[in-house]
Amino acid sequence: MQTRLRDGTECDVLVIGSGAGGMATAITAAKQGLDVIIIEKAPVFGGTTAFSGGVVWIPGNPNCPPDDIAQAREYMKHETGNFYDESAVNAYLDTGAEMLAFFERETEVKFSPSLYPDYHPDAPGGADVGRSLTATPYDTSALGDNLKRLRPPLSTITFMGMMFNSSNADIKHFFNATKSVRSFAYVAKRLAAHAAEVVRYGRGTHVTSGNALAARLAKSCFDLNIPIYTDSPARDLLTEHGAVVGTKVKGQMGDVIVRARKGVVLAAGGFAHDIAKIREAYPHLKRGGEHLSPVPKDNTGDGIDLGRTVGGQFEVRFPETSAWMPVSKVPTKTGFKPFPHLIDRYKPGIIGVLKSGKRFTNESASYHDVGAAMIKACEGETETACWLIADRPTIRKYGLGFAKPAPVPLAPYLKNGYLVSGKTLADLARNAGIDARGLAATIATYNKDAVRGADPEFGRGATSFNRYLADPEVGPNPCVAPITEGPFYALKLVMGDLGTFDGLATTVEGQVLDTQGTPIGGLYAVGNDRASIMGGNYPGAGITLGPALTFGYITGRHLAGVA
CATH class of the missing domain: 3.50.50.60 (FAD/NAD(P)-binding domain)
Structure with a gap:
């Protein structure tokens, strides 16, 4: 005390x-x-x-x-x-x-x-x-x-107040909870233990990171x-x-x-x-x-x-x-909370584009490198921002930012404006305020090589770090997959940091x-x-x-x- x-x-x-x-x-x-x-x-x-x-x-x-x-x-x-x-x-x-x-x-x-x-x-x-x-x-x-008196973890990176263990295996169980009996049992056990902690102590006590x-x-x-x-x-x-x-x-x-x-x-x-x-x-x-x-x-x-x-x-x-960190703005009753994009950018089938619809960097680089590239790419612009783009199979498999993968519904994120969607790429571009021709050309160029797991423009997946947070079950490149099946989704990112x-x-x-x-x-x-x-x-x-x-x-x- x-x-x-x-x-x-x-x-x-x-x-x-x-x-x-x-x-x-x-x-x-x-x-x-x-x-x-x-x-x-x-x-x-x-x-x-x-x-x-x-x-x-x-x-x-x-x-x-x-x-x-x-x-x-x-x-x-x-x-x-x-x-x-x-x-x-x-x-x-x-x-x-x-x-x-x-x-x-x-x-x-x-x-x-x-x-x-x-x-x-x-x-x-x-x-x-x-x-x-x-x-x-x-x-x-x-x-x-x-x-x-212990500072709680950042709320936007918890699930129902529960922290993930710092491993891909732990997160993968949550992604697969509806597809695997083993993962369902793992998640159920974690949720039950967390609920018991909250009842007894007023917060989760099994903490990580x-x-x-x-x-x-x-x-x-x-x-x-x-x-x-x-x-x-x-x-x-x-x-x-x-x-x-x-x-x-x-x-x-x-x-x-x-x-x-x-x-x-x-x-x-x-x-x-x-x-x-x-x-x-x-x-x-x-x-x-x-x-x-x-x-x-x-x-x-x-x-x-x-x-x-x-x-x-x-x-x-x-x-x-500063240590740059691209973040998305999670709507709350009093404004917005930042969601740091630590994991989703590495997944195959997710790319980042500017307002012009063009890609600007290797999305599987570190958050700091992506942030620095974002600042440089937006020189001469009033706004420094990019949009993550994904199709429906990808967002349901991995989620996107604060939006969780299936079976968590996407409707609340669309209703509060966190996510933007469109039946076609043209619809998505119009709804997100992205140049439609630029986006269509970017996706076409990206998909042409992505079907064989290649990214000649930015070399995504070329290093062990690129691949570390990707999807090892996707081959030949765990960081690259085409964006083909609508509806399509966009999530706006702005600049944040992890400290000075x-x-x-x-x-x-x-x-x-x-x-x-x-x-x-x-x-x-x-x-x-x-x-x-x-x-x-x-x-x-x-x-x-x-x-x-x-x-x-x-x-x-x-x-x-x-x-």
Whole structure:
């Protein structure tokens, strides 16, 4: 249970933010004997981590070959280009496996092997499997009374509030529930267990992905007597003789002062919902487009702003300042909720087109790559958007975005405008506002090669990552199938993100640098408040959480004076 944060509270380390980076720093420091407090602006803990896939990218982990670190270093050089930071990359690659072993040995945090390929496995140093790991599912009833303060998973990617396991096999059972006795039994068992959890705890307690990681980290904090004060936003940093010594916190009974003897750590999640910053940084907003981020609304750049008030160095410098995620707008009673398109784009028989009706990229590329291509393709346009196109057999087999596969009816999604349909391609184009001639020509060109599983225009299905989330039962190319049988369906996508890449400049150990490149005493940044070592690129699944945990571990040890 949470107690009230009192004025005059002192600790060794004060962490502002309760995502993976903040909690990893807190746990590491506490394990070294330091007294740590976490404060969180939101009424729930877990940050963006709780909404995420819970995947970490850790080259050199036990599932990788012996020479993986050298290969990963080559891959990082290729992926980050002019933003390659040798000292930071070396620290990350040399410490990642050590961090992983520490958390799995000393805390509740556990990971399971994943079959995720790197997002560019054919690039120099890229890998087809091994570097990504997924948080092991967790029973959150272990949190006791703190369960109600765990941020729930993103509602649009749950089914009746239930989370899918992070595997194609789990999702496939739900797709096949009406076609297979085995899958029906599997789904029925999952639904019954979930219903029992909701009755007993008010929510599902069998969680997966990022919700499992956030819960495991939080349980580890509570086991170490690290309090997490929610509804406690930091208002100002306190300085003495040029060093940060604490912060003013808006508590339940008014402002309180919390002093930190060794350091204050900014871990507030980046600036994905800082309207002023993203209007300046996002090209599609500059030209009048739309942006709908699925990350928590609390990520308004507070940590970065606090750092800047004491001279911290921040600039928008990466060509891609955020991890782009195309999203669709799910209608609700109060507006729209974003649905991140993580799976459907890879399926055969689904393509993406612009308003002109033309394809613009390999739909089976990563969400970040598709998002970047979408922004570029819409240069000169007011609107930055694309439409996913599918025929009836395809949408009933795989669903499309928030619209579920058979036997869930499509009528509600058509009625509320989420989906658009047409008996013919011409009807679909007219109803969706797409150029009819362009769409007809695109489908004709695509189908001519798709019947033999080929995509000469964009090479869809050419890499292991393209194929990973496709349909292995479709051959010869699991990513490609023709679009032939009406009625046809379209779903509009706009831009979103999974978090920001640009952040405060720091040392490798996380000390925030001033505009002259000098560390500011007592001030650190981790997670998305710290500039990403990926240079605005997205090399693989878990390249946000992997560094967040690793550099949190490095920063926690530095605060404790451990080399």
